Amino acid sequence: MPTKRALSYVAEHALLLALAFVFLVPVVFVVLTSFMGGNQTLTGALWPNPFEWSNYTKAFDTAPLGRWFANSLLYAGTSTLLMLVSSVPVAYVLAKVRFRFSGVAFFVVIVAMLLPPQVTQVPLYAVWAHFRVVGTFWPLILPHLFGSAFSIFLLRQFFLSIPKEYIDAARMDGNGEWGILLRIMVPMAKPGIAAASIFMFFQCWNDYYGPLLYTSENPDNWPIAYGLASFHGSHSTDWGVIMAVTTLATLPVVVVFFFAQRTFVQGITLTGVKG
Amino acid sequence: MPDANPIATVPRARAAAHHTPNTPEAHPKRAGRRRTLRSRLSIGSMVILPLIGLVAFFLYPLCANLYYSFTNYDLVGSPKWIGLRNYDYLFTQDPRVGGAARNTLWFVVILVPVRMASSLGIALLLTRRKRAAGFWRTLFYLPALVPPVASVVGFVFLFNPGTGPINTLLRKFGIDGPLWFNDPSLSKPSLLLLGVWMMGDVMVIFLAALLDVPKDQYEAAELDGASARQKFRFITLPNISPVLLFSAVTGVIAALQYFTEAAVASSVANGKTGIDAGPDRLLGYPNDSLLTYTQWMYVQGFNSFQLGYAAAMAVVLFVVAAAVIAVLLRRAGMFQQKGA
Numbered sequence: 001m002p003t004k005r006a007l008s009y010v011a012e013h014a015l016l017l018a019l020a021f022v023f024l025v026p027v028v029f030v031v032l033t034s035f036m037g038g039n040q041t042l043t044g045a046l047w048p049n050p051f052e053w054s055n056y057t058k059a060f061d062t063a064p065l066g067r068w069f070a071n072s073l074l075y076a077g078t079s080t081l082l083m084l085v086s087s088v089p090v091a092y093v094l095a096k097v098r099f100r101f102s103g104v105a106f107f108v109v110i111v112a113m114l115l116p117p118q119v120t121q122v123p124l125y126a127v128w129a130h131f132r133v134v135g136t137f138w139p140l141i142l143p144h145l146f147g148s149a150f151s152i153f154l155l156r157q158f159f160l161s162i163p164k165e166y167i168d169a170a171r172m173d174g175n176g177e178w179g180i181l182l183r184i185m186v187p188m189a190k191p192g193i194a195a196a197s198i199f200m201f202f203q204c205w206n207d208y209y210g211p212l213l214y215t216s217e218n219p220d221n222w223p224i225a226y227g228l229a230s231f232h233g234s235h236s237t238d239w240g241v242i243m244a245v246t247t248l249a250t251l252p253v254v255v256v257f258f259f260a261q262r263t264f265v266q267g268i269t270l271t272g273v274k275g
Numbered sequence: 276m277p278d279a280n281p282i283a284t285v286p287r288a289r290a291a292a293h294h295t296p297n298t299p300e301a302h303p304k305r306a307g308r309r310r311t312l313r314s315r316l317s318i319g320s321m322v323i324l325p326l327i328g329l330v331a332f333f334l335y336p337l338c339a340n341l342y343y344s345f346t347n348y349d350l351v352g353s354p355k356w357i358g359l360r361n362y363d364y365l366f367t368q369d370p371r372v373g374g375a376a377r378n379t380l381w382f383v384v385i386l387v388p389v390r391m392a393s394s395l396g397i398a399l400l401l402t403r404r405k406r407a408a409g410f411w412r413t414l415f416y417l418p419a420l421v422p423p424v425a426s427v428v429g430f431v432f433l434f435n436p437g438t439g440p441i442n443t444l445l446r447k448f449g450i451d452g453p454l455w456f457n458d459p460s461l462s463k464p465s466l467l468l469l470g471v472w473m474m475g476d477v478m479v480i481f482l483a484a485l486l487d488v489p490k491d492q493y494e495a496a497e498l499d500g501a502s503a504r505q506k507f508r509f510i511t512l513p514n515i516s517p518v519l520l521f522s523a524v525t526g527v528i529a530a531l532q533y534f535t536e537a538a539v540a541s542s543v544a545n546g547k548t549g550i551d552a553g554p555d556r557l558l559g560y561p562n563d564s565l566l567t568y569t570q571w572m573y574v575q576g577f578n579s580f581q582l583g584y585a586a587a588m589a590v591v592l593f594v595v596a597a598a599v600i601a602v603l604l605r606r607a608g609m610f611q612q613k614g615a
Contacts, residue, residue, distance in 0.1 A: 120336035146328025
């Protein structure tokens, strides 16, 4: 019996290590290639010889990378702030205030969250075109001032877990609804608010479809995700430079993740929904 | 485990409210009557922005989309009513929409189950890890974090037939690697590999659900002499089935709108960008094998500006997605709760 258990322990670890290797291989090759000289990527070499930074300097010389990053930061940062303004209060109402249509309201949030964005795309595009803002960030950012279904849903799940007694006590102390929200709920739901913010930030940072639809006609307003997808055109054989830009586009997301890992994983597991 | 399924918590929260009498909150109607004007105004101010959003960014465009689908609309002139002509063209004449719908169906039928199965497999392996559990979880989760565009560009490079590391490795073993993203019969399976690599988002949810299964159920089964397979079949699966259902529904809906990975793979494997070549010719490369339904809708609506036709395509997408969502909400008891 003990030998059998030991065997299965070894087998499981071997399988896990093999899988880990397979999952890491793409990252390793992408990063290694980004350090290869221009001619080396044409030879099918697997290891850079010598290691060179030239791809990174070339990337900044040939593409407005700074601008793309700034645009992504503007798009993701502003959207996140607007989302918080609109979605935190309504999530509190959905979680803690009883009213006649609360069941229907939550049903609508779920449906709005799950339906593909394409089902409302045509009329929205027509409206933005009517106001002549296609080519700017307005169509991508402004809707978040009026709530994001996924964020409302996620924040509501967090607010639900806060005991009602705190609210009753705050009400006894003479707090109105805004007082309860800002003095009691928000401080207690900090992890939830952080998770919702990170999800929203990453969603916008990674967004390709939105910028393709609304800002692709104006290269000044390309965020990094769109810029990266368009970058290879003029460098179709220079894989070293392309991999350098790919690495750079991924780096900020990974850094944020390592600082906020705990919040992040909690957020995903609580909702059971992917960001 | 119902906590892992967000929708299942609704009836529970309701039930709890009904079982604790003597507080105003337990009786919605009475609480409503007691509410002062001031508190009504505060609540109103909390919901006003999302209410405007609901009308302006959801209800209005849903209805307008239905109207546009019966019109000929190019954004310049006003929409002209043409009855069912868009739907007639969609179902009987459009030469590329059938193939696009079949490609999307491929992702629904193959990508979703394969991603779920591999996520569950790795999550099961990770539940046994006591030491360094966080390290392993992070390692398998990380690929899901990489921006999709970056991971597609990376994968097309890894699998490029000439100088890509994968075919270089295969050559060292004497194997002539295939064309991957440049072969119409392998382009979708190549994206499947990418989808499995990015399965971390689903895996983390499954892992949490698995760790939530009560330990005493396993102990009781062991006393009864249950085998590992029996324990999985009769304890693990029933416990995590709400999470599996939720993840299947969100997976299918994501697959119905499969766009970014396919569009970027087509253009990078082709070696040209959307600016060098028109997107309608570029999308779907190679040979329309990666042309999905939403990409075709994008081309029709926002490159050819056949907005009426794109609206009709959106209506069909809406019907399919709504049916999938109805399955989820029905299982989660949302409809019964609404009637009560």
